[in-house]
Structures are given as C-alpha cells and as structure tokens.
Amino acid sequence: MNRRPVFLITMLCFGFAFFYIPILSMMVYSFNGSRLATVWGGFSTKWYVSLLSNRQVLKAAILSIEIAVLSATFATILGTMAGIAMARFKRFRGRTLFSGLVTAPLVMPEVITGIASLMLFILMAEYIGWPATRGFTTVTLAHITFSMVFVTTIVHSRLVQADEAIEEAAMDLGSRPWQVMKDITLPVISPAIMSGWLLAFTISLDDVVITNFTTGPGTTTLPILIWSKVKLGVTPDINALATITVVIVGIGVFIAGWLLNRAEKAREHDIQLAYQANQ
Amino acid sequence: MEAAHRSPGFRRWFNRRGWIKITIATPYVWLSLFFLLPFVIVIAMSFATRTPTAPPFSFGGDYPVMNTNHYARLIHDDLYVRAYLNSIGNATLATLMCLLIGYPMALGLTRVSRSWRNVLLMLVILPFWTSFLLRVYAWMGLMGTNSWFNKLLTGAYNWVMPADMALRYIPMMNTGFAVVLVTVYSYLPFMILPLYANLEKLDLSLNEAAMDLGSRPFQVFRDVTLPLSLPGIIAGSLLVFIPASGELIIPSLVGSSSRPMIGRVISDEFASARDWPMASAVAVALLLLLVGPLMAYTYFEGKSLEKKKAEGES
Amino acid sequence: MPEPATTADAKIAQFPRAVAPAIKETPFIRIEGVTKRFGAFTAVSSVSLEIRKGEIFSLLGGSGCGKTTLLRMLAGFEDPTEGRIFIDGQDMTDLPPYERPVNMMFQSYALFPHMTVEKNVAYGLKHMDMTPSQRSDRVREMLALVQLSDFSHRKPHQISGGQRQRVALARALAKQPKLLLLDEPLAALDKKLREATQFELMDIQDKTGTTFIVVTHDQEEAMTLSSRLAVMDKGRIMQTGTATEVYEYPNSKLVAGFIGSINFFDATVRATQGDTAEVEVPELGGMVEARAIPGLTPGQPITLAIRPEKLTISRGKPATANAFPGKVRDLAYFGKDSLYRIQMPSGRVMSVNSVNARRVGENERVADWEDAVWLSFEPAAAILLKD
Numbered sequence: 001m002n003r004r005p006v007f008l009i010t011m012l013c014f015g016f017a018f019f020y021i022p023i024l025s026m027m028v029y030s031f032n033g034s035r036l037a038t039v040w041g042g043f044s045t046k047w048y049v050s051l052l053s054n055r056q057v058l059k060a061a062i063l064s065i066e067i068a069v070l071s072a073t074f075a076t077i078l079g080t081m082a083g084i085a086m087a088r089f090k091r092f093r094g095r096t097l098f099s100g101l102v103t104a105p106l107v108m109p110e111v112i113t114g115i116a117s118l119m120l121f122i123l124m125a126e127y128i129g130w131p132a133t134r135g136f137t138t139v140t141l142a143h144i145t146f147s148m149v150f151v152t153t154i155v156h157s158r159l160v161q162a163d164e165a166i167e168e169a170a171m172d173l174g175s176r177p178w179q180v181m182k183d184i185t186l187p188v189i190s191p192a193i194m195s196g197w198l199l200a201f202t203i204s205l206d207d208v209v210i211t212n213f214t215t216g217p218g219t220t221t222l223p224i225l226i227w228s229k230v231k232l233g234v235t236p237d238i239n240a241l242a243t244i245t246v247v248i249v250g251i252g253v254f255i256a257g258w259l260l261n262r263a264e265k266a267r268e269h270d271i272q273l274a275y276q277a278n279q
Numbered sequence: 280m281e282a283a284h285r286s287p288g289f290r291r292w293f294n295r296r297g298w299i300k301i302t303i304a305t306p307y308v309w310l311s312l313f314f315l316l317p318f319v320i321v322i323a324m325s326f327a328t329r330t331p332t333a334p335p336f337s338f339g340g341d342y343p344v345m346n347t348n349h350y351a352r353l354i355h356d357d358l359y360v361r362a363y364l365n366s367i368g369n370a371t372l373a374t375l376m377c378l379l380i381g382y383p384m385a386l387g388l389t390r391v392s393r394s395w396r397n398v399l400l401m402l403v404i405l406p407f408w409t410s411f412l413l414r415v416y417a418w419m420g421l422m423g424t425n426s427w428f429n430k431l432l433t434g435a436y437n438w439v440m441p442a443d444m445a446l447r448y449i450p451m452m453n454t455g456f457a458v459v460l461v462t463v464y465s466y467l468p469f470m471i472l473p474l475y476a477n478l479e480k481l482d483l484s485l486n487e488a489a490m491d492l493g494s495r496p497f498q499v500f501r502d503v504t505l506p507l508s509l510p511g512i513i514a515g516s517l518l519v520f521i522p523a524s525g526e527l528i529i530p531s532l533v534g535s536s537s538r539p540m541i542g543r544v545i546s547d548e549f550a551s552a553r554d555w556p557m558a559s560a561v562a563v564a565l566l567l568l569l570v571g572p573l574m575a576y577t578y579f580e581g582k583s584l585e586k587k588k589a590e591g592e593s
Numbered sequence: 594m595p596e597p598a599t600t601a602d603a604k605i606a607q608f609p610r611a612v613a614p615a616i617k618e619t620p621f622i623r624i625e626g627v628t629k630r631f632g633a634f635t636a637v638s639s640v641s642l643e644i645r646k647g648e649i650f651s652l653l654g655g656s657g658c659g660k661t662t663l664l665r666m667l668a669g670f671e672d673p674t675e676g677r678i679f680i681d682g683q684d685m686t687d688l689p690p691y692e693r694p695v696n697m698m699f700q701s702y703a704l705f706p707h708m709t710v711e712k713n714v715a716y717g718l719k720h721m722d723m724t725p726s727q728r729s730d731r732v733r734e735m736l737a738l739v740q741l742s743d744f745s746h747r748k749p750h751q752i753s754g755g756q757r758q759r760v761a762l763a764r765a766l767a768k769q770p771k772l773l774l775l776d777e778p779l780a781a782l783d784k785k786l787r788e789a790t791q792f793e794l795m796d797i798q799d800k801t802g803t804t805f806i807v808v809t810h811d812q813e814e815a816m817t818l819s820s821r822l823a824v825m826d827k828g829r830i831m832q833t834g835t836a837t838e839v840y841e842y843p844n845s846k847l848v849a850g851f852i853g854s855i856n857f858f859d860a861t862v863r864a865t866q867g868d869t870a871e872v873e874v875p876e877l878g879g880m881v882e883a884r885a886i887p888g889l890t891p892g893q894p895i896t897l898a899i900r901p902e903k904l905t906i907s908r909g910k911p912a913t914a915n916a917f918p919g920k921v922r923d924l925a926y927f928g929k930d931s932l933y934r935i936q937m938p939s940g941r942v943m944s945v946n947s948v949n950a951r952r953v954g955e956n957e958r959v960a961d962w963e964d965a966v967w968l969s970f971e972p973a974a975a976i977l978l979k980d
C-alpha cells in the first residue's frame with residue numbers, strides 16, 4: 001500500500017494536539033506572573049519559589065512517596081504470589097473465587113472500594129481495636145489491596161506467555177518444583193515483577209478517591225492536598241506543581257525508553273555476531 | 280533451641296508442598312480480608328437502618344429481617360434515578376467519543392513507520408504516568424471564562440453567528456459537556472491501547488488480499504478490519520465505560536451540582552449525610568448495572584481465548 | 594559395564610563405553626502397554642516397546658501422532674493412563690521427572706535465558722554428589738564435546754540456532770543419564786546444518802554410549818540416525834525394526850507409504866508356490882510374480898507395492914518375468930537420478946526412479962517423452978500387503 005493514509009495521520013495529529021495542548025498550556029501558565037491563574041501577567045518563576053518553600057507540600061510529597069514505596073513493595077509480593085498461583089497451580093480448592101478476587105478490584109469503581117474499605121476500617125477499630133485510628137496504616141492497607149491485582153495481571157500474563165518447557169527442563173535436570181521456581185521462573189519473570197512494582201507505585205502515588213475515604217486527620221498525601229486546593233478553583237502554584245510532575249515523569253519515561261532502545265540494539269548486535277561466528 | 284530443632288522439618292515441608300500452600304493462601308487471605316469482606320459489608324449494610332449512633336447503623340429494630348427501604352427509595356426518589364441516568368448517559372457518550380477519536384488514532388499508529396510508532400506510543404502512554412488529578416485540572420484552566428482557549432472559541436463563535444447572538448464567553452465549566460469532554464480526555468489512552476494491541480496483530484496481507492479482489496479502501500475497512508477488531512473495541516469500551524460511570528473526581532471538579540452523578544451521590548450520602556445504608560444501596564445498584572457489561576466482557580474474552588486455543592491446536 | 598579409561602580417549606573416559614557396534618540384546622528400556630488419554634482423546638494407544646542399551650532408537654511419525662506425548666511419559670512429565678515403564682529393570686512409572694535417570698533435549702531447546710552457556714550446562718550437576726572442581730571439569734568436557742568451549746560465557750540469545758541446539762545437547766548429557774530423549778532435535782535447523790549435525794549426533798552417541806530415543810517426523814533422518822526405529826500413527830506403533838527391515842519389508846500400506854515413495858496396485862492372489870506368489874494385477878495388464886507372505890489363499894484381494902527405484906526401464910522387451918510395456922508421459926531430471934512417469938496401457942501412471950550413473954547428453958537418455966518402453970522388476974521387489 002503506497003497510498004498515504006491521510007485521514008488517519010490527520011486524526012493522529014488532532015489526537016495528540018488534544019492530549020498535549022492542555023498540559024502545555026498549564027506548563028506555560030505556571031510561569032505566569034499574575035495572581036489570576038488564567039490571565040497572562042508576564043513571565044515569572046515566583047510560583048516555583050513559593051511552592052518549593054511550602055513545607056506542607058514537601059511533607060505531603062514525602063508522605064506520598066513513603067506510602068507508595070511501602071504499598072508497592074507489599075503489593076508486588078502479594079500480587080506476584082497471586083499471579084503464580086493463577087498461572088501455575090491449575091487446580092486448588094476455591095480457585096474460581098480466587099480468580100474473581102484478583103480481577104474484580106481492577107474494574108470496581110473507586111468510590112465503592114473507598115466506602116467499603118472505610119466501613120471495614122471503622123468496624124475493625126470498633127470491634128478489634130486495630131487499626132485504632134485512620135491514617136498511614138489504613139491508607140497503606142487499602143493501597144496494597146487495590147494495586148496488588150495490577151501486579152497479578154502483569155505477572156500472570158508474563159507467566160502465561162513464558163515457555164513452560166524451560167521449567168520442565170529444570171525439573172528434568174533434577175530440580176524440585178520449589179527450586180525451579182527459585183532458579184528459573186522468578187529470574188525469568190523479574191522484569192515483569194519490576195514493572196509491576198513501578199505500576200503499583202504510580203497507582204498509589206496518584207490515588208485520590210480511595211485515599212480520601214481511608215485517610216484520617218493529619219495524614220495528607222500530595223494528591224489529597226492538591227484535591228483540596230483544586231476543589232476551590234485554579235491556582236497558579238498547582239500549575240507549577242503539575243509542571244514539575246510532568247517534567248519528572250517525562251524525563252523518567254524518556255530515560256526508560258532510551259535504555260530499552262539501547263538494550264534492543266545491543267541484542268541485535270549480539271545476534272549478528274553469533275551468526276557471523278557460526279558461518 | 281526448639282526453633283533450631285524444628286527448622287529442618289519446616290524446611291522440608293516448605294520445599295515440598297509448603298511453598299505452594301503459602302503462595303496460594305497469602306494473597307487469598309489478604310484479598311478475602313481487605314476486598315471480599317468489605318464488599319460483603321456493603322451488601323449487608325444496604326439492608327441496615329440508619330441510626331444517629333456511632334457507627335451510624337443498626338440491624339433489626341422496626342425491620343426484623345432486613346430493611347429494603349433504601350432500594351425502594353432508589354426507584355421512587357427522583358434524585359437517584361436522575362443520577363443513574365446522567366452517569367450512564369455521560370459514560371456512554373464518553374465511550375462513543377473515545378471510540379470515534381481513538382479508533383482512527385490506533386489504526387494510524389499501526390500504519391506509521393516503526394521508529395515513529397514507538398515514539399507515538401510513548402506519547403500515548405506518557406499521560407498515564409502523570410497524575411489523573413492534574414490532567415483534570417489542566418482542563419479547568421482551559422475552560423475557565425477568562426482563558427485563552429475560551430476566548431478563542433468565543434471569537435470563533437461570534438464570527439460565525441449573527442451579531443445579536445454574540446456571547447462574552449462560552450459557559451463550559453460546571454456543565455455536562457465539561458464532564459464528557461474531560462472524561463474523554465482522561466480515558467482516551469484506555470481506548471487506544473487495547474485497540475492498538477488488537478489492530479497491530481491483524482495481518483496486513485488480508486487488506487491487500489481484499490483490495491486485490493477489488494475492494495476499495497473503505498470497503499476493506501468495513502469488511503475486513505472492523506469485524507476483526509471487534510474484541511479490541513469491546514475491551515477498550517469496557518475499560519472506558521465502567522470507571523467512567525462511577526467517576527467521582529471529574530464531576531466534582533468540572534461538573535454541575537444540579538446534574539447529580541452517581542459517584543458523587545454515593546460519596547455525599549456516605550460522608551455528608553452519614554447515611555451508610557443508603558450509600559451502600561446506591562453502590563450495590565450501581566454494581567448490578569455494571570455487572571451486565573462486565574459479564575459481556577468476560578464472555579467475549581473467554582470466547583476469543585477459546586478460539587485462539589482451538590486455532591493453536593489445529 | 595564401564596571399561597577402564599584409555600589414554601587415547603581420556604576426554605570422555607568417564608563415560609561407560611559403548612559396546613558398539615554389537616548392541617546387547619537384553620532390553621534396557623521396557624514400555625509395557627502404555628496408553629495416554631487426554632479426556633476422551635487417546636494420544637498414545639497401548640504402546641509396547643523394548644529398547645536396548647546403547648541404541649539410537651527413533652520414533653517416526655507424522656505430526657500429532659503422539660511421539661512427543663510418549664517421550665514426555667518417559668521423562669515423567671505425563672503420567673500414563675495405563676501401562677508401565679521400566680528403565681534398567683527399575684519401574685519408573687510413578688517417579689517424578691527430577692528423580693529419573695533420564696534427560697531430555699527439548700524441541701524448543703528450552704535453554705535458560707538468564708544463564709550463560711556454561712551455567713546452563715552446569716545446572717543439572719548441582720543436584721549431583723560432586724566436588725566443585727569435578728563439576729567444572731565436567732562442564733568443560735561437555736562444552737568440548739559439542740565444540741562450544743569458546744562460547745561458554747555467552748547467553749543463549751547471543752548464539753546461533755545450531756549452537757543453541759548443541760548447548761541443549763551438552764546440558765542434557767552432562768548428568769550422564771541412562772537414557773537421553775531428543776524431541777525433534779534437528780527440526781529447527783536448516784537443511785545443510787541438519788545433515789552435518791546428524792553425523793555429529795551419531796558421533797557423540799558413539800563416544801558416550803548413552804541410549805538415545807529420537808523423535809522425528811523426517812524419515813530420512815530416522816533412517817540415517819537410528820539403529821532401529823518405530824513407525825507411529827494415531828498413537829499406535831505400526832512397525833518396529835531396522836531401517837532396512839522397515840523400508841524393504843513394510844508390514845502395512847501405511848508404513849510402506851510413509852517411508853519413501855511407492856506405487857500401489859489392487860491385485861488378486863491366483864497361486865502360491867513356495868517363496869513366490871502369482872497375483873493378477875489388472876492395472877498392469879497381467880500376472881505378477883511376487884515374494885509370498887504367509888497366509889495367502891487364491892482369490893484373496895491384496896495390495897501390490899513396488900518402490901520406484903526397483904523398476905527398470907528398457908527399450909526392448911527384457912527376458913524376465915514381470916515385464917510390462919508403457920509410454921513415457923513425463924520426466925524430471927534431478928541430477929543424481931531422474932524420475933519418470935510411465936503410463937501403462939490401462940491408463941495407470943507409475944513413478945520410476947532411474948539413477949543417472951553415466952554422464953550423458955540430453956539425447957542419449959534411456960528414454961524420452963512419448964517413447965515406448967518396457968518396465969520390469971524382480972519378484973523380490975514386489976511387496977504384497979494385506980492392509
């Protein structure tokens with residue numbers, strides 16, 4: 001087909017404009033000197049200065065990262081276990097319920113998960129006394145629960161694609177199933193486990209709704225702080241915060257893409273070498 | 280001492296059967312406790328009675344077995360019916376818009392060169408990694424009455440329309456239109472990615488074969504590409520529709536308070552009115568409304584898996 | 594019985610030497626009435642086999658006939674629905690794969706992608722009672738055996754397909770299994786490499802003396818490699834024997850057709866006399882003298898089969914039995930031989946292979962298009978098949 005798909009290219013341009021114009025506009029207005037967030041009043045970096053000297057924002061950011069690291073780590077452990085159970089243990093009691101439990105949170109509206117978790121925590125505090133107050137613990141517990149199933153999805157799909165013959169080969173060479181898991185399966189799926197962690201980390205870092213329900217006084221994560229400010233309208237320092245986020249994420253994604261690209265090139269090079277050696 | 284004495288036995292048990300049991304039981308117990316149990320609580324709560332105590336509910340009292348009044352109110356109270364209709368309507372509209380924009384984009388992605396494709400895919404995924412809240416916020420800035428975007432649209436509107444219908448600005452914030460627009464913006468990647476994954480796997484030689492047999496490009500699209508991409512369309516639509524119908528952030532920030540949406544209703548019943556039973560009943564009803572599409576999804580998913588398996592074996 | 598090491602072959606001294614070429618007659622592997630069902634589908638159906646120590650035994654059959662399933666039951670990945678498997682007198686049927694003295698070379702090679710070539714080969718040794726230096730000696734010896742010593746620190750994706758195949762072989766041999774299973778070991782290689790590797794494989798088997806069971810769907814490969822082979826179809830063993838036995842004395846139409854090409858004719862038995870039988874073949878237009886098989890009765894319908902290379906083409910009528918006139922319809926020149934399509938007066942077309950032993954020009958060929966020729970064959974070349 002040598003006809004250029006003009007319509008499709010046009011739609012792509014339109015689509016990407018739609019994606020990025022709001023973000024770019026927000027970034028430009030973060031350098032707005034005016035107090036009115038949407039009226040241009042000259043170039044200024046004062047919102048960045050005020051943002052970086054705002055202890056409340058800093059504290060919230062650190063708290064968010066703490067929660068995200070902790071919950072992503074637990075979510076990765078639990079989610080990987082569930083992924084392995086789903087992909088490798090074909091028959092066990094209650095498997096149907098289990099497969100429902102690892103998929104339902106993926107599609108559950110956040111509001112419902114939020115009120116359900118909150119009711120659980122209130123009743124737990126009432127009847128067993130733990131966790132006594134809502135805050136860091138309850139938010140982390142809720143985040144682990146709804147982000148672990150994303151890890152499960154990633155790990156499961158990786159395991160399903162993986163060549164089961166390599167696990168059989170290890171068993172054939174004398175390893176018992178647990179050793180096969182340790183020596184072969186886990187190392188082979190480690191990239192999937194890492195991307196699972198990264199996804200769980202971002203989901204936790206980004207969450208508003210569930211955190212909003214499960215948090216208590218004194219535990220304000222960054223999204224909750226932004227949420228409470230944004231509900232009152234557009235403010236210039238949020239523009240600055242958003243710009244910083246976009247730039248950090250953009251650089252991260254760029255570096256990841258570059259590394260992947262380099263690894264791919266190195267791999268191609270290796271393969272070529274191998275074929276030359278074989279001639 | 281005792282632990283040291285016992286450890287070889289534990290080790291043997293772990294290496295043989297134990298690790299399997301632990302691998303299954305740990306996430307199972309966790310999800311049962313922190314996901315299934317809360318869910319059961321929600322269902323039970325929807326049959327409880329609201330009381331001015333803490334926690335604000337009780338069972339029994341005037342209603343010996345269960346209180347079904349909340350469900351009756353769902354049907355009779357105009358607020359809830361409107362909220363459901365608004366939410367489902369907005370979600371449907373947003374899903375259709377996502378499909379209309381996302382399908383050509385996904386198809387376009389499969390037609391550009393390899394190196395471009397990787398860059399563009401990264402650009403689709405990039406907003407995923409930035410905060411959802413900030414993406415909604417970006418539109419608040421654009422839609423405000425004084426923003427350059429609003430002025431641009433107003434100028435265009437006034438230029439087209441007769442002078443006596445001129446506007447000072449276009450009211451966009453706090454409207455149903457804003458909710459749909461921002462929903463489309465936020466969920467578009469969820470439509471593009473499954474569609475792209477599906478379209479990418481289609482064999483281009485099928486298109487060439489169809490053209491070779493005399494079809495024009497649009498006919499090829501209608502007869503070959505579209506039917507084959509149905510699984511992608513279904514997956515993408517459900518990934519947009521289900522979260523969009525329970526959305527809380529978008530209607531709270533850019534929606535109109537006179538147009539209730541179900542996510543906000545649940546949240547308000549629960550937090551402001553402290554009516555746990557009513558909030559639970561609204562939630563359960565929303566889930567029931569969503570179970571339909573969900574079952575369709577698993578059905579189609581299962582069927583395409585079976586088909587793949589059958590193809591793989593033959 | 595391990596022979597003492599000789600200096601000439603110190604490299605492979607640790608292996609029990611093969612008692613080649615004489616293969617011991619006692620069965621080393623015994624498969625007794627093994628059946629495997631997947632639900633209602635029978636993948637392997639009451640297979641019984643005896644395989645001797647030091648043999649290369651091939652399982653030959655079309656795709657989906659149950660070869661891999663049979664192999665996986667020997668390795669312990671599938672449990673037989675019925676029947677038992679013995680190796681060296683020991684019942685293996687209920688042992689898990691990691692407790693069997695059997696190793697497998699997988700069809701996909703199944704190399705561990707995150708380990709170097711060296712680590713791959715060493716992996717099985719960590720479960721054996723060896724000192725670290727014995728282990729590294731064994732790995733070195735194995736890599737030398739498959740000529741990959743220079744690649745020991747590469748990862749599997751950094752070597753070519755042929756090299757991967759050899760790593761898989763070295764890894765499976767490192768534990769010195771009593772039995773090595775090879776699932777389509779050469780299928781992923783291109784034709785030239787495949788032929789070279791066939792001989793390498795035979796050489797390695799000869800050096801190590803390990804018993805090999807090779808699965809293949811390629812009949813030439815099976816015939817080159819193996820001391821004996823079994824032809825499988827739809828989960829059953831159709832015939833077992835040496836390559837010559839199976840090729841020259843097939844016991845069924847299916848085996849005759851699967852191995853090599855062949856011409857089949859409907860025939861009727863007319864008389865038997867000692868070693869020969871007279872059968873009437875309408876499509877050849879007369880009586881044929883064929884090698885008799887037991888249990889023939891006059892009037893019995895039967896199939897006559899003749900391999901294309903057993904037919905002789907001549908211009909004049911040869912003075913033997915089994916000579917029939919025909920006409921050249923088609924001819925294809927392949928270099929070392931030519932394929933003729935000869936039409937008989939009945940209309941039936943037969944394939945005939947003729948070796949081009951002499952170097953001749955185009956117009957000196959035995960026969961050309963539309964020539965009238967005679968076809969003849971010896972009675973011993975005419976195979977009678979009951980089914």
Ligand SMILES: Nc1ncnc2c1ncn2[C@@H]1O[C@H](COP(=O)(O)OP(=O)(O)O)[C@@H](O)[C@H]1O
Binds near residue numbers: 655656659661
């Ligand atoms: N785990 C399984 N479940 C169901 N059917 C199977 C399974 N493994 C193999 N089969 C079926 O058994 C038959 C034989 O398979 P296989 O032994 O792999 O054949 P071959 O190796 O001779 O090509 C095939 O029809 C295959 O579909």
Ligand SMILES: [Mg+2]
Binds near residue numbers: 660661700
């Ligand atoms: Mg096979």
